[in-house]
Amino acid sequence: GDSVTQMEGPVTLSEEAFLTINCTYTATGYPSLFWYVQYPGEGLQLLLKATKADDKGSNKGFEATYRKETTSFHLEKGSVQVSDSAVYFCALSLTGANSKLTFGKGITLSVRP
Amino acid sequence: DAGVIQSPRHEVTEMGQEVTLRCKPISGHDYLFWYRQTMMRGLELLIYFNNNVPIDDSGMPEDRFSAKMPNASFSTLKIQPSEPRDSAVYFCASRQGLSYNEQFFGPGTRLTVL
Numbered sequence: 001g002d003s004v005t006q007m008e009g010p011v012t013l014s015e016e017a018f019l020t021i022n023c024t025y026t027a028t029g030y031p032s033l034f035w036y037v038q039y040p041g042e043g044l045q046l047l048l049k050a051t052k053a054d055d056k057g058s059n060k061g062f063e064a065t066y067r068k069e070t071t072s073f074h075l076e077k078g079s080v081q082v083s084d085s086a087v088y089f090c091a092l093s094l095t096g097a098n099s100k101l102t103f104g105k106g107i108t109l110s111v112r113p
Numbered sequence: 114d115a116g117v118i119q120s121p122r123h124e125v126t127e128m129g130q131e132v133t134l135r136c137k138p139i140s141g142h143d144y145l146f147w148y149r150q151t152m153m154r155g156l157e158l159l160i161y162f163n164n165n166v167p168i169d170d171s172g173m174p175e176d177r178f179s180a181k182m183p184n185a186s187f188s189t190l191k192i193q194p195s196e197p198r199d200s201a202v203y204f205c206a207s208r209q210g211l212s213y214n215e216q217f218f219g220p221g222t223r224l225t226v227l
Contacts, residue, residue, distance in 0.1 A: 032213035043117075043204050043218030044156075051213045089156065099212035100146070100169065105155045 002027045002102045004090050009107035013080055021075040021107055023064075023090035031092040033057075033066050033073040034101065038087040047075075047088070082111045117219035119205050125225045131193040134222045136205030137186055144208040146216065147180055147190050151201045162188065195226045 007022040025031065032051045036044040048057030053068035064075045073090060090104040118137040126132055138145050146161040160170040165182045173180070177196070182188040192199055206218045 043206070043220050044216075045218065046215045049213065049215070093212040096212060100158060100161055101216060103156050 002031070002092060002094065004092055004102055004104035006088075006090050006104035006107050010110060011107060012110045012112065014112050015082055016079045017111075019075070019077040019080045019084075019109070021088055021090075021109070023073045023075065023104060025071050025073065025090075025092050027071075027092055027094060029094040029096075031094050033064070034091040034093070035062070035064055035073070035075050036089045036091060036103075038089065038106070040086070044089060080109075080111045082113055085109055085111045117205055117207055117217050119203075119219035119222050121222060122220065123223045123225075125227065126195055127227050128196055129194045130226075131191065132195045132199075132224060132226075134190040134203050134205075134224070136188045136190070136219060138188070138205070138207030139209075139217055140186065142207035142209045142217070143185075144210075144216075145182060145188050146206040146208070147188070148204040148206065148218075149201045150204060150221070156204075159190070192224075195224075197226045200224055200226050 003026045005024050034049045035047040037047045038044045048059040050057040050066035053066055056065045062077045064073050087106045087108050089106045091101045093099050093101050120135045143164050147159040149157045159172045160180045161168055162182045180190045202221045202223050204218050204221045206216045208214055208216045
């Protein structure tokens with residue numbers, strides 16, 4: 001079945017450090033890929049997405065590139081801020097009218113001042 | 114738009130009681146999803162609807178859980194009878210149209226069953 005695998009967490013970084021969060025996927029079809037973020041006490045919200053191979057999604061300084069050859073969608077940011085502390089979820093959705101999101105387990109990022 | 118609205122935001126109840134969680138999706142969205150989040154199990158999809166019709170309820174834990182969507186602007190998730198292991202944060206989300214569109218989440222209902 002379809003699945004998303006995220007690197008184990010939690011991750012703790014100092015402010016202005018470089019961030020990489022790994023995500024790989026297995027899909028029976030041709031998926032769209034997403035990163036969602038959950039700030040403390042809130043629901044998830046879309047951070048970025050990519051709908052086809054080699055697409056790069058970007059938002060708020062975060063980037064991720066859809067790599068079909070390695071079935072990956074790693075999240076990167078050049079300089080993290082304390083306000084980036086949150087839980088990050090990688091997800092996929094297959095093309096189709098009644099498709100749903102398949103989420104990874106999420107990873108907690110803590111950024112120290 | 115006000116976003117996805119959930120009520121109540123917090124619910125504390127005793128084991129054996131009936132619990133009803135409510136959700137109002139974003140106007141014009143034709144998909145509605147119910148999720149449960151716990152530390153142990155992470156984020157789980159319980160059930161989702163398209164145009165008020167349940168599409169997939171394979172994530173519903175057991176017969177104690179039921180969900181309805183009587184119209185396009187309202188859905189309920191009911192637990193009867195509730196048990197301590199049902200304690201979790203329950204999220205409702207809605208989406209308009211195709212699978213690559215954004216899913217919008219509500220703020221969640223934190224349920225504690227004593």
